[in-house]
Amino acid sequence: MYVYILIIYIQNYKKIMDYRVLSSVSKSIAPFSLLLLLYIFPAAETTAANTTYKAFNLSTITFEEGYSPLFSDFNIERSPDDRSFRLLLNKFSGSGVISTEYYNYGFFSASIKLPAIYTAGIVVAFYTSNADTFEKNHDELDIEFLGNVNGQPWRFQTNMYGNGSVSRGREERYRMWFDPSKDFHQYSILWTPKHIIFYIDETPLREINRHPAMGGDFPSKPMSLYATIWDASSWATNGGKAKVDYKFEPFATELKDLVLEGCIVDPTEQIPSTNCTDRSAKLLAQDYSNITLERRKSMKFFRERYMYYSYCYDNLRYPVPPPECVIVQSERDLFRDSGRLRQKMKFGGSHSHSQSHRKHRPGRSSRRRNKVAGGASKSGRRGSAAAAM
DSSP states (O other): OHHHHHHHHHHTHHHHHTOTTTTTTGGGSOHHHHHHHHHHOGGGOOOTTOOEETGGGEEOBOHHHHEEEEEOGGGEEEOTTSSEEEEEEOSSOOEEEEESSEEEEEEEEEEEEOOOSOOTTEEEEEEEEOTTTOSSSOOEEEEEEEOOOTTSOOEEEEEEEOTTOTTSOOOEEEEOSSOTTTSOEEEEEEEOSSEEEEEETTEEEEEEEOOGGGGGGSOOSOBEEEEEEEEOTTTTTGGGTSOOOGGGOOEEEEEEEEEEEEEEEOTTOSSOOTHHHHHHHHHHTSGGGSOOHHHHHHHHHHHHHHEEEEGGGOTTTOSSOOTTOOOOHHHHTTBOTTSOBSSOOTTOOOOOOOOOEEEEOOOOSSOOSSOOOSSOOOSSOEEEEOOOO
């Protein structure tokens, strides 16, 4: 019997050593204990052949099933099984992809690993938008990762625009509580008729509940999902003082566990599809649409420890907070009226704030459902750009 157990252990040795959930403790747990745990918790394993990602029990898709190149397809590397891809930035160009369909509300998610070492001037964006169809009154939901100099952490921001309300930025900015270049983390955007939630893994970072006074400022037109990496040396790090250093090229960000859930529509239709009513109801019934008590505690901890700017507390910019703002006193106490933190965060760095401004971001001027020819398109896409801290 012991020989049989040993054979099973040898056959599963690589699986055990590659086991992501146990990798951090594998050296301190006896090998046979690892084997036992492997059979007790098989659902935690994630392999290329498994199409269901563990967070929220989501069904994933291949690149071909949901995406097309947006620009510089020569800088897009797809995996052999087509379930992951890398976006490269080098001295010639950045790169980007776009969902092949528009969605009228949805849940958009990917596990992402960001570039390492010196990343000053780099922006990696995961966002929804319809700027290519509604140029003057577009909607947008952003997660933007801002690179940094050696020894300083990545930062990121979330933002929302509705009906072209680019002059009323609703950005929040945060520090990371982990190194996003060392491992994959799942980043998600939930967009429903009632609310918007930004997630990292299963931790909600920000919730925006639709308020009647918002009017068209709440995104309501069909959007596509984008992922891009690009050179934002003019503003992304230390106000443009630290720029991309191409001696470290290529800079690569990798995406996998691709999720596009929602009602697929034609954005030019004047009458929305009746199917979307049922799809929206299904979306609202999902686990990720409801912030449980435990998740709300996690969100509170995150926001009070890692958020360093919120437009809701910037009384100089908005003497009357926008209608969707829910003032949480424990958060409000952290900020001055200028929007700056009263005290620097413990892990260092400057947190001075300068007002959000719009900067050029790679994009396209026309919709293409097929692959885009090589080369970067630099027109049509303009995104939020907070001054780097």
